[in-house]
Amino acid sequence: MDWLSDRTKGQNRAVVCFYFDFAARKEQTATSILGSLLKQVISGMERVPEDISRGLQEQKRAVSGRKLQLGDIVKMLQLITSSQRTFMIIDALDECTPVQRFRLFDSLKEILEKSSDARIFVTGRPHIRAEIERCLAGRVRSVSVCPPKDDIIRFLRVRLGEDETPDAMDEELEAEILEKIPRSIPEMCVVVMMLRIQSYFTG
Numbered sequence: 001m002d003w004l005s006d007r008t009k010g011q012n013r014a015v016v017c018f019y020f021d022f023a024a025r026k027e028q029t030a031t032s033i034l035g036s037l038l039k040q041v042i043s044g045m046e047r048v049p050e051d052i053s054r055g056l057q058e059q060k061r062a063v064s065g066r067k068l069q070l071g072d073i074v075k076m077l078q079l080i081t082s083s084q085r086t087f088m089i090i091d092a093l094d095e096c097t098p099v100q101r102f103r104l105f106d107s108l109k110e111i112l113e114k115s116s117d118a119r120i121f122v123t124g125r126p127h128i129r130a131e132i133e134r135c136l137a138g139r140v141r142s143v144s145v146c147p148p149k150d151d152i153i154r155f156l157r158v159r160l161g162e163d164e165t166p167d168a169m170d171e172e173l174e175a176e177i178l179e180k181i182p183r184s185i186p187e188m189c190v191v192v193m194m195l196r197i198q199s200y201f202t203g
Contacts, residue, residue: 013085016040020095028096030103031070037088038073041080049083052076074107081115093124093132101128105135112136152182 016037020028042048055072068076080086096104111118122132126144133140156178163169 013087014041014044014080015087015089016044017089017091020090020092022095025095025097029100030107031068031073033090033096033100033104034070034073034077034107035068038068038076038080041077041086045080045084049079051079070103070107074110077111077118078114081111081118083117085117085119086115087119087121089121089123091123093122094128095124101131102135105132109136146185149182149185152185153178156181 017040018033018036042052055076056068077086090104093101093104108120112120124132129142133142160169160174160177
């Protein structure tokens with residue numbers, strides 16, 4: 001995200017991000033995810049479009065301060081991304097519940113259909129690749145990213161060296177960790193999905 005932000009600095013472009021947390025997956029709904037992205041986009045705008053400003057004010061005046069509904073958020077994102085190139089990064093999508101993933105895919109499809117300037121990066125473990133490609137057919141390019149085995153071992157050695165209970169670790173257990181975890185990494189490779197990949201930065 002930092003690299004992308006630096007690349008688009010000084011241009012009429014927004015870069016926003018949402019990271020899934022397994023511990024909070026029940027609270028991370030399609031509505032809260034896209035609502036977070038919308039909030040980030042708006043906070044970075046010098047001037048909020050009148051239609052969106054009016055819609056937000058109407059929500060504040062609603063009974064009990066009714067929160068924006070998913071449909072409202074999608075329409076606002078469509079409006080913004082139709083006039084401003086917007087990069088939306090959704091990280092660790094595999095941690096999202098299946099029901100919410102389906103709703104999120106549906107909403108992303110709506111945004112892409114109406115917003116030629118929307119660009120979306122999605123990352124997740126390989127088992128959701130087919131699901132994303134099925135739900136967003138024709139709009140996806142995927143790339144598998146796996147760290148080199150030496151980097152994994154180097155990382156594990158550093159973390160093991162930081163263990164606050166060294167007595168719980170013996171040489172045999174350490175050797176087993178350094179052998180088995182790197183071997184399982186290919187099954188955990190991250191899949192990067194890029195929606196509307198053509199001319200990603202300029203087109």
